[in-house]
Amino acid sequence: MLTRVRASGLKLTPQRLAIARELAGDPTHPTAQELFERLRPAMPTMSFATVYNTLDALAAAGLCVSLSLAPGAARFDANMTPHNHAVCDRCGLVRDVPTGADGEPARDLAPSVNAAAPGFSVRAVEQIYRGLCEACAADEPTFAFARARAGKPR
Numbered sequence: 305m306l307t308r309v310r311a312s313g314l315k316l317t318p319q320r321l322a323i324a325r326e327l328a329g330d331p332t333h334p335t336a337q338e339l340f341e342r343l344r345p346a347m348p349t350m351s352f353a354t355v356y357n358t359l360d361a362l363a364a365a366g367l368c369v370s371l372s373l374a375p376g377a378a379r380f381d382a383n384m385t386p387h388n389h390a391v392c393d394r395c396g397l398v399r400d401v402p403t404g405a406d407g408e409p410a411r412d413l414a415p416s417v418n419a420a421a422p423g424f425s426v427r428a429v430e431q432i433y434r435g436l437c438e439a440c441a442a443d444e445p446t447f448a449f450a451r452a453r454a455g456k457p458r
Contacts, residue, residue: 305367305382312365319350323358327368333379333389333398373398373432388430392437394444401433 305328310316322343327334334342340355359380362368371379373391379398388401417424436444 308367309362309365312367314361314365319347319354320358320361322347322350323355324362324367327359327362327380328382331383331400333371333373333381335377335379337377339380371398386428388433390433390435390437392440393434394436394440397437397440399437401431 305324306321309320309324314320323339326339326343330339336352336356336359339359340350340352343350343355359368359370363370363380367384368380368382369384371381371389373379373389374393374396376396381400383400386403388403390399390401391397417426435441
C-alpha cells in the first residue's frame with residue numbers, strides 16, 4: 305500500500321505513513337476510532353481528525369474503501385482486490401470472502417441491471433453475507449441447536 309500512497313501524490317507525513325501502514329496490515333476492517341486508539345500511544349499529538357481525514361484522502365485516491373456494512377462508524381478496507389464481506393450481526397466482525405475464480409462472478413448481472421436502469425454502468429459488485437460468526441453462533445441457542453443437529457460441534 306505504501307508504494308501506492310507514494311504514487312497517488314498524497315504528501316507522506318509521518319502520521320499518514322503510520323495510518324496507511326496500520327490499515328494495510330489490518331484485515332479486520334477497522335474504524336477511524338480503532339486506528340486512532342491503536343496509533344495514539346506512539347503518536348500522542350496526532351488528532352482523531354488527522355486519522356479520519358487521512359482515511360478519507362486514501363479512499364478518495366482509490367487506496368482503500370470506506371464501508372458502511374452495519375450501523376455505526378464506517379469501516380475501512382485496504383484490500384482492493386475484488387472480494388465480498390461476511391458481517392456478524394451481533395459483534396460486528398467483518399471478514400473478507402473471496403469471489404469466484406474469475407474475480408467478479410456477479411458481473412453477469414450487469415445486463416439485468418442495465419434493463420432495470422438503462423444506461424447504468426456497473427463499476428463494482430459486492431455481496432454482503434450477514435449472520436453470526438462462530439463465537440456468536442455458539443452463544444445463540446437456535447444456532448447451537450441447528451449446529452448440533454447437523455453434527456457440528458459447538
